Amino acid sequence: MRCKKCPQRAAIKLPQHNISFCKDCFTEFVHSQVAKAIKSQKMFTPEDHILVAVSGGKDSLALWAILLKLGYHADALYLDLGIGNYSVQSRHKVDHFHETVAQPQGATLHIHTLAENEGAGVKELATMMHRPTCSTCGTMKRYHFNRAALEKDYDVMATGHNLDDEAARLLGNVLRWQTEFLDKQTPTLPASVDGFAKKVKPLYRLTEREMAAYAVINKISYIVDECPMAKGSKMLVYKDVLNRLETESPGTKQSFYLKFLDKQAKEQASTGSITSHDQQRLTPCQTCGQPTSMEVCTYCKMMAKAKAHV
Numbered sequence: 199m200r201c202k203k204c205p206q207r208a209a210i211k212l213p214q215h216n217i218s219f220c221k222d223c224f225t226e227f228v229h230s231q232v233a234k235a236i237k238s239q240k241m242f243t244p245e246d247h248i249l250v251a252v253s254g255g256k257d258s259l260a261l262w263a264i265l266l267k268l269g270y271h272a273d274a275l276y277l278d279l280g281i282g283n284y285s286v287q288s289r290h291k292v293d294h295f296h297e298t299v300a301q302p303q304g305a306t307l308h309i310h311t312l313a314e315n316e317g318a319g320v321k322e323l324a325t326m327m328h329r330p331t332c333s334t335c336g337t338m339k340r341y342h343f344n345r346a347a348l349e350k351d352y353d354v355m356a357t358g359h360n361l362d363d364e365a366a367r368l369l370g371n372v373l374r375w376q377t378e379f380l381d382k383q384t385p386t387l388p389a390s391v392d393g394f395a396k397k398v399k400p401l402y403r404l405t406e407r408e409m410a411a412y413a414v415i416n417k418i419s420y421i422v423d424e425c426p427m428a429k430g431s432k433m434l435v436y437k438d439v440l441n442r443l444e445t446e447s448p449g450t451k452q453s454f455y456l457k458f459l460d461k462q463a464k465e466q467a468s469t470g471s472i473t474s475h476d477q478q479r480l481t482p483c484q485t486c487g488q489p490t491s492m493e494v495c496t497y498c499k500m501m502a503k504a505k506a507h508v
């Protein structure tokens with residue numbers, strides 16, 4: 199099997215595009231998909247400063263690598279969740295990538311450790327607050343990434359969500375008809391005047407398989423294991439269902455999510471409404487100053503509960 203673009207032997211077949219590529223042309227293909235995402239969704243310009251949320255996984259490290267290769271100013275933030283060996287390993291991958299790839303290109307890695315700053319890892323904090331670990335983790339991530347982007351003066355925050363993540367999330371929202379979440383499921387969420395940073399997902403056109411292949415071909419060392427807390431999560435079930443559909447009918451994931459975006463864009467153009475972080479009025483949290491629709495934000499309420507438990 200030959201590469202579609204050059205005489206070399208193909209290294210990867212992409213059934214949803216009916217194309218095969220050699221390693222170099224596949225890398226170029228991934229870069230072109232990211233460039234297309236950035237341009238078509240007005241994510242950022244070469245002048246902007248980007249903060250990438252890195253976890254040590256293939257998607258976020260590949261995203262950081264791609265943005266640097268494309269010539270963007272991209273720094274990163276790693277949130278150390280304190281989940282035993284998983285966090286030790288993922289931190290190791292992030293540090294290694296920073297030292298060998300990002301730092302030589304002038305990029306900075308910021309690290310926020312929950313055990314040091316919040317007094318405990320995410321599992322322990324969740325137990326103190328009587329909340330599920332993943333919802334506690336979600337609040338911590340949203341809070342710290344937004345706060346870091348604003349306080350460190352970044353123009354935009356980028357996450358490594360890929361097409362599989364977005365299609366699975368869309369399926370979950372559609373199955374429960376959570377239209378309020380559907381409105382916000384765009385690859386670019388503009389900054390709000392009340393203090394939420396602009397958020398973008400430059401990998402939304404690329405599948406999980408493509409990102410894993412990109413990381414391997416480009417020798418990015420990443421943590422292969424999923425977070426142990428993800429076991430039994432609905433998202434993994436939705437991804438599995440979509441993968442089975444994809445095997446039967448290549449291109450299903452792509453048409454499901456990208457056609458949803460097309461329809462959403464047409465609707466917004468006809469109604470003139472723009473998706474923003476929240477339609478509610480936001481005010482600064484009385485404790486920390488971060489934007490919230492309540493007097494005290496969810497993070498500060500959670501931390502007050504955790505402190506009361508100690």
Ligand code: SF4
Nearest residue numbers: 331332335425427428
């Ligand atoms: Fe956080 Fe849950 Fe994801 Fe683990 S699986 S990183 S605890 S949200």
Ligand code: ZN
Nearest residue numbers: 483486495498
């Ligand atoms: Zn607060």
